[in-house]
Amino acid sequence: MEESKEYAWLREIERKWQKKWEEAKVFETDPVENKPKFFITFPYPYVNGAPHLGHTFSSMRVDSYARFKRLLGFNVLFPQGFHATGEPILGVQERLNKGDEIQIKTMKLYGATDEDIERFKKDVKYIVEFWINRWINDLKLAGFSIDWRRTFVTAIDDHYHRFVTWQYKKLKEKDYIKQGRHPVIWCPHCQSPTGDHDRLKGEGETPVEFSIIKFRFNDSTVFPVATLRPETIVGVTNAWINPNGKYVLAEVDGEKWVVSEDAIKKLEDQLKIVHVIKEVDPKSLIGKKVHVPLIEKDVPILPSEIVDTDFGTGCVMSVPGHAPYDYIAFIETKKDPELSKYLEGIEPISIIKLDGYSDLPAKDAIEKYGIKSSSEDEKLEDATNEIYKKEFHVGVMKDNVLFLAGLKVSDAKEKVKELLQEKKAHDTMWETSGVVICRCTTKCHVKILENQWFIDYSNLEWKAKVKKWMKKMKFYPEEIRKLFFDTVDWLKEKACTRKTGLGTRFPFDKEWIIEPLSDSTIYMSYYIIQKYIAKHGIKAEQMTDEFFDYVLLGKGGVKEVVSKTGLDESILKEMRNEFEYFYPVDLRGSGKDLVQHHLTFFIYHHLAIWDNEKYWPRAIAVNGFVNVAGEKMSKSKGNIIPLRDLVTKKFSADLVRINIVTSAEDLDDADWRDENVNSFYSRMLNIYQITKKVAEDVPKGEKTKIDDVIVNRLKKIYHDWLEHTEALRFRSAAQRSFFELYSTISRYIEYKGGIENANKETLKMLIEYFAKMNSPLIPHFTEEIWSMLGNKPFVFSEPIKNLGNVDKKTMMLEKMIDDLLSDVRKLIDLSRKNTKIYLYAFDDEDKKILEEIQKYLARTFGFKEVKIYHKDNKNAIDPMNKRQKAKKFKPAIYLE
RNA sequence: GCGGGGGUCGCCUAGCCUGGUCAAUGGCGCAGGGCUUAGGACCCUGUGGGGUAGUCCCUUCGUGGGUUCAAAUCCCACCCCCCGCACCA
Numbered sequence: 001m002e003e004s005k006e007y008a009w010l011r012e013i014e015r016k017w018q019k020k021w022e023e024a025k026v027f028e029t030d031p032v033e034n035k036p037k038f039f040i041t042f043p044y045p046y047v048n049g050a051p052h053l054g055h056t057f058s059s060m061r062v063d064s065y066a067r068f069k070r071l072l073g074f075n076v077l078f079p080q081g082f083h084a085t086g087e088p089i090l091g092v093q094e095r096l097n098k099g100d101e102i103q104i105k106t107m108k109l110y111g112a113t114d115e116d117i118e119r120f121k122k123d124v125k126y127i128v129e130f131w132i133n134r135w136i137n138d139l140k141l142a143g144f145s146i147d148w149r150r151t152f153v154t155a156i157d158d159h160y161h162r163f164v165t166w167q168y169k170k171l172k173e174k175d176y177i178k179q180g181r182h183p184v185i186w187c188p189h190c191q192s193p194t195g196d197h198d199r200l201k202g203e204g205e206t207p208v209e210f211s212i213i214k215f216r217f218n219d220s221t222v223f224p225v226a227t228l229r230p231e232t233i234v235g236v237t238n239a240w241i242n243p244n245g246k247y248v249l250a251e252v253d254g255e256k257w258v259v260s261e262d263a264i265k266k267l268e269d270q271l272k273i274v275h276v277i278k279e280v281d282p283k284s285l286i287g288k289k290v291h292v293p294l295i296e297k298d299v300p301i302l303p304s305e306i307v308d309t310d311f312g313t314g315c316v317m318s319v320p321g322h323a324p325y326d327y328i329a330f331i332e333t334k335k336d337p338e339l340s341k342y343l344e345g346i347e348p349i350s351i352i353k354l355d356g357y358s359d360l361p362a363k364d365a366i367e368k369y370g371i372k373s374s375s376e377d378e379k380l381e382d383a384t385n386e387i388y389k390k391e392f393h394v395g396v397m398k399d400n401v402l403f404l405a406g407l408k409v410s411d412a413k414e415k416v417k418e419l420l421q422e423k424k425a426h427d428t429m430w431e432t433s434g435v436v437i438c439r440c441t442t443k444c445h446v447k448i449l450e451n452q453w454f455i456d457y458s459n460l461e462w463k464a465k466v467k468k469w470m471k472k473m474k475f476y477p478e479e480i481r482k483l484f485f486d487t488v489d490w491l492k493e494k495a496c497t498r499k500t501g502l503g504t505r506f507p508f509d510k511e512w513i514i515e516p517l518s519d520s521t522i523y524m525s526y527y528i529i530q531k532y533i534a535k536h537g538i539k540a541e542q543m544t545d546e547f548f549d550y551v552l553l554g555k556g557g558v559k560e561v562v563s564k565t566g567l568d569e570s571i572l573k574e575m576r577n578e579f580e581y582f583y584p585v586d587l588r589g590s591g592k593d594l595v596q597h598h599l600t601f602f603i604y605h606h607l608a609i610w611d612n613e614k615y616w617p618r619a620i621a622v623n624g625f626v627n628v629a630g631e632k633m634s635k636s637k638g639n640i641i642p643l644r645d646l647v648t649k650k651f652s653a654d655l656v657r658i659n660i661v662t663s664a665e666d667l668d669d670a671d672w673r674d675e676n677v678n679s680f681y682s683r684m685l686n687i688y689q690i691t692k693k694v695a696e697d698v699p700k701g702e703k704t705k706i707d708d709v710i711v712n713r714l715k716k717i718y719h720d721w722l723e724h725t726e727a728l729r730f731r732s733a734a735q736r737s738f739f740e741l742y743s744t745i746s747r748y749i750e751y752k753g754g755i756e757n758a759n760k761e762t763l764k765m766l767i768e769y770f771a772k773m774n775s776p777l778i779p780h781f782t783e784e785i786w787s788m789l790g791n792k793p794f795v796f797s798e799p800i801k802n803l804g805n806v807d808k809k810t811m812m813l814e815k816m817i818d819d820l821l822s823d824v825r826k827l828i829d830l831s832r833k834n835t836k837i838y839l840y841a842f843d844d845e846d847k848k849i850l851e852e853i854q855k856y857l858a859r860t861f862g863f864k865e866v867k868i869y870h871k872d873n874k875n876a877i878d879p880m881n882k883r884q885k886a887k888k889f890k891p892a893i894y895l896e
Numbered sequence: 897g898c899g900g901g902g903g904u905c906g907c908c909u910a911g912c913c914u915g916g917u918c919a920a921u922g923g924c925g926c927a928g929g930g931c932u933u934a935g936g937a938c939c940c941u942g943u944g945g946g947g948u949a950g951u952c953c954c955u956u957c958g959u960g961g962g963u964u965c966a967a968a969u970c971c972c973a974c975c976c977c978c979c980g981c982a983c984c985a
Contacts, residue, residue, distance in 0.1 A: 006937085046985050086985060184983070195984045206981075389897070452983090483900055483980090490899080495983045515983060592901090596980060624901095625979090630908085662923095664909085667901060669978085671908070679923060682937045689934045732910080735922055746939070755934060823950045825941075831949050860930090860940075880949080893950070 003649045007681070010652040014780040018140060026794060027145045029077040031581035038074035040066045040587045041524050043598060044081040046516075047131040047153070048092050050110035051138050051643040053660065054633055057626045057670045060661050061728060062589040063144045064776040065621070068725050070145070071772060073799035077582050079150035079527035082135065084128045086155075086516035087198075087501040097121050110134070110642055124502070125156055138644045143653045143779050149534055150527040154519060155502040158540035159533055163526055164504040164519045166548040170609055171455065172508065176462065178454045182495050183207040183430045186269060186447035187438035192500055193449075194438045202436030207446040210312055212427040213420060215239060215290040215299075221249070221256040223290045223301070226312025226429055229388070230420065231412040232319040234401040235351040236292050236299055238343065240316040240329065243303035247280040247314065258285070260314025263429075269447035270430055287342055292317075293425035294416070295401075300342045304329040306374045310443070312431055320348035320362060322391060324383040327362040328374045352395040352409060361387050453512060454493035457604060463488055465607050466600075473603075474619035476728045477666040480595065484620075487600045494518070494601075517597050521605035524588070525552055528579045532571060542567055551575045553610070584614065589621035589728070592667055621728050624669035626660070641672075651677055654684075654778035658734065661777055665731040683742045684781055687770060690745065691785040693755050694763050701757040705813070705849045710748045710762065712810040714769055715803045717741050721773050730777065737773035741766070751817075751856050764789055772800045813849055816889040820850075821860075827895055828861060836865040836896040840876065840883035846891060 021027065031037070042062040045055055066078040095103040096117060107117055111134065119126045132153060139146060154160050171177050184193040185207060196203050211230040215223040225239060241247065246261040252274050259267070261279075268274050282303070289298040299318075306325045307316050320330035330348060333339045350359035357364050365371075365383035374380070395409040403419070404412045420426035430446035438444050457463070466488050475481040497512035504519055506512040529551060532538060542565040549555040550572060558576075562569050588602065599620055606616050625632075628639040647653045655677050664670040693699065717736045724733035745766050752758040768789060771782040775795045786795040820839075828834045837857065841847035850868045858866050869876035871886040882892040 048985090083985080088985065182983085193983065195982090198984085204981080392897085449983095479901075486899060487980095490981080492982090498983070516985060517983075593980075593985095595900095597982070597984085667979095668909085673908085673924080676908095676924065678937065686934055686938065689938090693934070731922090735910085739922065746934085749934070750939075819951085825950095827949050829949095833949090882949095890951085895949075 004651065007652045007655065010654060010684075010781065011648065013784045014141075014143065014653045017780045017783045018143065020793060021145070022140075024794075026797075027078065028147050028149055029075060031578050032075045035075045036073070037582055038066075038069040038076045038586045039524070039582045039584070040069070040076060040078050040589070041527075041585055042080065043588070043590045043594060044083045044154070044520070044523075045135065046083045046086075046088065047128055047135060048089050049106065049131060050134045052633075052640050053628065053643065053646070053672055054626045054640070056142070056643050056656070057660050057663075058589060058591050058623055059139075059144070060142070060657050061621070061623055061730065062587075063146075064657070064661055064730060065587065065589065065725075065728060066145050067776040067779060067796060070796040071775060071800050076145075077527070078144075078146050079530075080139070080144075080146045080148070081151055081523065081527065081530070082128075082132050082153045083516065083520065084153050084155040085501070085503040085514075085519050086498075087195075089124060089127055089502060090500075093120060093124060093127065109640075111644070128153060128156055134644075138642075138647070141647050141653060142643060143657065145779070147531075150530045152526065152530045152533075154523070155504070159530075159538075159543060160523075160526070161504045162540055162543040163523070163529070163548065164514060165507045166545050167522060167605075167609065168507050168514065169545065171605075174608055176456050176459060176608055177496075177508075178456045178493060179451055180454060180493070181271070182449045182452040182454070182493075183209075183270075183446050184449055184495075185432055185436050185444050187440065187442050187444050188265065188269075189440050189442035190438060193447075193498070194436060194444050198439050199444075200437040200439055200441060202432065202434055202444070205432050205434040205436050207430045208433045210429050210431055211417060211420075212313060212429050213293065213317065214425040214427065215292055215315075215317070217258075217288065217290055221258060222252075223258050223315055224313045224427065225315045225317040226431070227317060229319070229323070229413070230416040230426075231397070231404065231409060232322055232351065233292065233317065233416060233420075234295055234397075234404060235319040235321045235349040236295070236317050237320055237326075237330065237346050237349060238299045238318045239290055239301045240304045240307045240318050240326075241282050241285055241301055242305065242307035242309050242314065243282050243286070244305075245282055245307070245309035245314055247282050247285070247309075249277045249280050251275045251277060257313075258315065260309035262310040263313045266431075266445045267429070269445065271448050271450065286339075293423050294419055302333055302339060302342055304333065304374065306380075312429060319351075321350050321360045322352055322362050322387065324362045324365045324369075324371070324387060325374065325380055327360070327366055328371055328380070332374055349400075351398055351401060352391050353398050354391055354395045357390075361391065449495075451509070452495050453497040453506060453509065455496045455518060455601075456493050457491040457601075458493055462604065462608065463491070466604055469607060469613065469616055470603065473617065476589075476619065476621040479667060480592065480620075480622045483595050484600060484603075487596050491600065517601060520598065521601045522609055524585045525579065525583065528582060529575065531578075532575050536567075536571055538567065547572075551579055554580075585617045587619045587621055588617060589623070592622045592624060595622060622667070623728075624664055624667050627669050627671045629673055630671055650674075652780075654781045655681060657779075658738070658774075658777040662731045662734040662738075665729045680738070680778075683738070684778070687742065687745070687767065687785060688781075690749070690755065690763070691767050691788050694760060694767060695788045695790070697760065698756050699758040699760040699763050701752055701759045703759045703762060704852055706748070706751050706852050707759055707762045708807075708810055709814045709817070709849070710744060710751075711765070712807050713744050713814060714741065714766060715806045716811075717744070718769065718773070718803045719806065725776065734774070734777060737770070738777075741770050741773070745770070750860075751853055753855050753859070769800075769803075771795050812889050813845075816846065816891075817849070817853060819889075820891060820893075823893060824857070824861060824895075827893060831895050833895040834861050834863060836867070837861070837863050838867045838869065838877055838882075838894040838896075840869050840871045840873075840878070840886045840892040840894075842871055842886045842888045842891065844870065846889065850891060 042059050066076050070076045187194045210226045210228055212224045212226050215225055248261050250257055253272050258280055264274055285301045286303055288301050291298050306329045318326040320327040334343055348360050354361050365387050369379045369383045371379050391409050397404040397407045397412045399405045417426055432446060436444040470484055496515055496518035497506045498515045501513055503513040506514055544564050546556055546561050546564050550561045558569055558572055561572055603617055633640050646656045658680050659677050660672055717740055721733050721737040749755050749758055771786040775782040783795050787793055839850055841850055847870055854866045871883045876883055880894055882894045886892040
């Protein structure tokens, strides 16, 4: 990336202030008695790369808010840890070892050298440490106000393992940990669940439970048909098998089943006991009859290519009236000279009434989509989808089946399952909702994991408690609150362990590792502890359960903990006090993608571990994603920009901060555009110049009424800024504190007729407020101008002063000037006269302020003469008799 | 399918909850003008159409209806876009 000379001076300023902050340790926050605290956090990032624009938006919002709270006088704690739990780091290593070009390129983009990459291949810890160092460095360069004494990493740290272990023991005590079965999408080659990110194909596909209906041969051997639509059993005309597939006879849970060979391993993975007895030639099944339960009739088995042996059992029931696939296969069979005999006298059966369709919706769909053959897979899929959805939602069972007559299809489905179960003719099987291919190119199927461990988020008491608390919490923006409630509503048991990846061993079953989302719910409390681990070299072994009980819960006597851990009593007490001081978390901010899991778990777990609401989270702020020039960020588009390059080469920290943070608010996605940087930069440059002049004592003017008007405007800006920033609406806030204040300063100087005629005190005040209000977004630059004006560092050291209320009357004076200017402009345009202007003021007050902008008017519009009269002045020049039209705040105008 | 968020004057965006002060905020872009010093990045003006010595009229806020003296804002229907749906950071 090219280094820009233009912004070099800003970068210099930034390095300077970063150094001063660090030397003064201003962001190292400890308890201060009687000073209100604010504990703010950003979810720790996963460290398999360096920070880029995507991370930047959320985290800079959090940093800006931390700085804002400091400005209001809070003792702000903003710590930052890092996350290494889970699979991706191992995945990176594996790909590097395989020589994956894209992975190598990504690592290099972020600044890893060939040497580093060689070490990555061998040393996981090095990968983690390398990227953590990089993160810390980059965040410092971007001006983050973080207390770095408290940083830590998960998964590879024994201290943290202890913490997680303790937490899980607590959860288990409270009965929030359960064990059970769970279907997952499984790669038979990798022997592990295949998550969305590990898929070559099939992102978003999930396990779906199918019904198996047990049709039977004479000898009661089962012909198990798999279906999502058991209710259509009443419209069965025949069954299908694939004549070219491999089928077997097998013993399944003690019964004899005929199924496709492909189905065997799935059934096994779904906890069925399966023994294959022998192969079965599918052709030998053709024409054989099977008995259909419930409707108690025999139907023939027929061959068709529509059957996929690798889907379900490879045995399908045929409902030509309501399933497009079946309909087309049915027609083809009827036309087949060899096979048609089996369907003699058999026609599609109409069983569901569907408005807007004939008796046979499947037939309608076939015609609508112009399907000519059973090989037109894509069209058949669409047709099936259409019919399935419509029938499910609005279809009603017809009267020809007594036990279902009049039922909605969705109800009939449940009813049929029940009835089949009574007859022991029902079973279930899981399939993927669509084809899923693992990264290793193996096709995946559904496996039911046994002895899986869960966090029981479905626990009703827990849910109710969470919801009750969420009513009291603050959410930014408010709209997101609903999503949190919905999330709690649909949360079920969540699998909290995995067999692979980095992480903490599950304390009750060491074969399992606690998965990443589950080890990250209450770690904000760990920031308190980490400071002491770093400072006093506390060993992992000393961090016993009693230790955590005491420090975090205030349980147990300190003497007892001293004897168990060997730690100093004073240190323990200090930790406990510090926890008491800083907890709860006052604000947690992140992207909206985390709402449905992490942020909700964060609430759940705090309520589970701490009994007192005193320690429960107070507020959550959520924001959108980041686009670059209107496009989604992605590796393939090559628009992932490392933060460091933007900050140290292309622009500067402040420019990046203000440009990204103000680019969107609420739930909107941010859009990074290079060209917008300039609208900030040009104004900063000018403020800098003005500040220099003020520092050099250039302004010599008196304070006049205009000064009041301008300061009154500042008050308005201040109040708006405060309100918007408080709610993390940085865009709206900056519109006031940055753009509007800038133009106010600009206007002030214009009215005064140049900077030397401005009043120094007013100008200084305007710039100081500019510095304070914008310091959350552009901390370095504002620090610079703040100190240029002779103020002591730092800009946030002294709380910002409330400016008092806006004066309505003064406001009207301002409006009067604005209106006057626009009226004059209009009149000049219309009359084409701009030699002389005569203004007739309503009263002395109006007259006075008009006199103040007299020169400004002459300069701006090029008048040779500007006369201002009181409206009652009988000697006034007034050829058009305008002066009687003057109103309060609305002088009359005459042009020549 | 379930759930959430949206569609505003070239682009991005404010307004909508609490109807009128809304031809509708700010930025970007574009056009015109200014500058003996805040100086190449600044300032001002314009940016739906029309009219007039100033606060006027017409047509606009996804589409189609409705409520109302009055709707970008409230109600109904429809169309379209984005996001999440879990063992994954």
